[in-house]
Amino acid sequence: MKFKPYRSPSTGCEVRAVLFDTFGTVVDWRTGVARQAAAFAAAHRQDLDAEAFADDWRSLYQPAMEAIRSGSREFATLDTLHRENLDQVLRHHGFDPDRLDARTLEELNRSWHRLPPWPDSLEGLASVRRGYIVGPLSNGNTSLLLDMARNAGLPWDVIIGSDMTRAYKPLPAAYLRTAEFLDFRPGAVMLVAAHNNDLRAAREAGLATAFIARPTEYGQGQVADLAPESDWDLSASSITELAHELGA
Amino acid sequence: MKFKPYRSPSTGCEVRAVLFDTFGTVVDWRTGVARQAAAFAAAHRQDLDAEAFADDWRSLYQPAMEAIRSGSREFATLDTLHRENLDQVLRHHGFDPDRLDARTLEELNRSWHRLPPWPDSLEGLASVRRGYIVGPLSNGNTSLLLDMARNAGLPWDVIIGSDMTRAYKPLPAAYLRTAEFLDFRPGAVMLVAAHNNDLRAAREAGLATAFIARPTEYGQGQVADLAPESDWDLSASSITELAHELGA
Structure with a gap:
């Protein structure tokens, strides 16, 4: 069966790049x-x-x-x-x-x-990568994200650090300049994050959105971001599950 | 045996990132x-x-x-x-x-x-990558280099396009801003190229240098860049040979 890209209901576009918030979403x-x-x-x-x-x-x-x-x-x-x-x-x-x-x-x-990936991150990213461009969309700078990727084995296709966009999330420019470097319309780019506020800003900037639950990011007593707080395009309990939802 | 980074005679630094001119050097x-x-x-x-x-x-x-x-x-x-x-x-x-x-x-x-890699490129880059950060240092923009990498299977750790440095080689800024994004001194970054003029500019900017011969880049009648024209740190007939010289 030929791979068919996921079409985002919110943006109306076929998703081409799936970008991940990293601190908390991909690494612990x-x-x-x-x-x-x-x-x-x-x-x-x-x-x-x-x-x-x-x-x-x-x-x-x-x-x-x-x-x-x-x-x-x-x-x-x-x-x-x-x-x-x-x-x-x-x-x-x-x-x-x-x-x-x-x-x-x-x-x-x-x-x-030198942060450790969550247990599902490496397998999940490799799966998503079979159908989509994968990369971080993080406030980390390029060299930090690159070191992290080499240490943890994260299989990014591309790393666009905040030192390249010169803008920190949740400013719209952080999302929009990233899409611009990839030469995609914002709607063809999906942000995956464990944080509802990050997804809110991404959606306002025109990106597709997916929530991943990371209920122990802040330890056992975590109270925020335990569940999706809006109708994000997708919602999953792991990146492997997300890959499945994306058909990758 | 523990991997020991190559020390560039010209810069005096241990090389940490090995970056490749792409058009002609990595792809045909x-x-x-x-x-x-x-x-x-x-x-x-x-x-x-x-x-x-x-x-x-x-x-x-x-x-x-x-x-x-x-x-x-x-x-x-x-x-x-x-x-x-x-x-x-x-x-x-x-x-x-x-x-x-x-x-x-x-x-x-x-x-x-959608350019094809030279026969030695994929194996050679994978070998160099075992010991060093690898990436392009090209006048291509990020999305072009990313597509090329996905199409050809080039195993880059990071892609810093000319749209990120906003400078075209051989301007010094093209080399220096790339090193800056990687958070390395210029001397810890090596440019690998099949073009002597590119290496000349990289050396003037303070980078380590390696020549790869690509004697048919311009076809059978090629007259330029058949051999290294200066005492570049390294010189090789393929990227696999370069990997060996780098001890990777």
Whole structure:
């Protein structure tokens, strides 16, 4: 049987590229960062609530991007923002960043380059890739996403980092410039995300949308994004299930 | 045995990313374009010297980019330039582009998206990839390079098109912005090319360099680029041989 591309009900277009939010949707940032933070703390013979450390670091990410989205700060990469935020998180957890050498801090910052995929991600992406172009649509910069892909084995066809679009989601330009680099109408591009607000912005920009449930992204007590909050084109509990729904 | 990155004598850096000029170095544009032009001519029951057609189309490429390099024209993608040049080539070979429908012209223009790899390219790139990040460093735009990769099976880790750097080789920015997206010093990036002038510009921008001989890129009567014209870091007769020299 010849593969027939999925047609998005919301955009009316056949989908050609299926792009994935990465942090939380494809990789488990919380487990990955916590594990590496725990190893760092152990090497420094200091106690650490590693999950709280990961949560705190992640929580500083939106405010840092917001300064850039609003135009009050020039574009800076996510690696740069993570590195700036790291000092604050370290202090909050009893470490003095000024007493740590630059290489140690840089290595810890690169925790975000070495995140583990969710159990279904590799198989699911390989399946989707048989019928569609696959890539990240993330706020990560290109080199971060590239390292992550090589470390985790993510089979991307193309990586368009936020340093290429020079725009952070959920600004419309982040979605639209990505579609433009791919030379597709926005409606021929699908965003897959575990976050309803990301999908909302993608839909407003004219993209097709799919929700993947990641109910433990924020740990066992997660309260948000447990279910789709709108009639996204597709909704699945894993990327393998999504591949099936896409007919790939 | 643990993999040890190759250290470039010219830059003094360990090479981390090995990037390839694509048209001519990785894919055989002349054979690919000629084959598709011949099919087009046959469908229109018209005679065509298909190799001359390919050569003529290719020869319009440098002048078109030069207008952009010099600043006399805003950036336009290679797909756009190819499409503009196509009208001229068609007329030169006895076709009236105004009497052809837009879809036919677009399909012919996409010949450049469907070029065959040289016999050693797939195996060679897969070998290099075991030890290094691999990608194109081409004047092609991202969507062109992505289509080409999917059609030919080129195993790129990352694709940084000229629409991302907004600069055409051999301008220094084309090389330097590519290294910047990868977050590497220029000296940790190697350009592999079958063209001495491309390597000359890459070296001036601070990149490591490797020459691959493609003595029939322009057909049997080729006179230029038959051999390395400088002491490039490496020189090989195929990408598989290059992989061996890189220790990958």
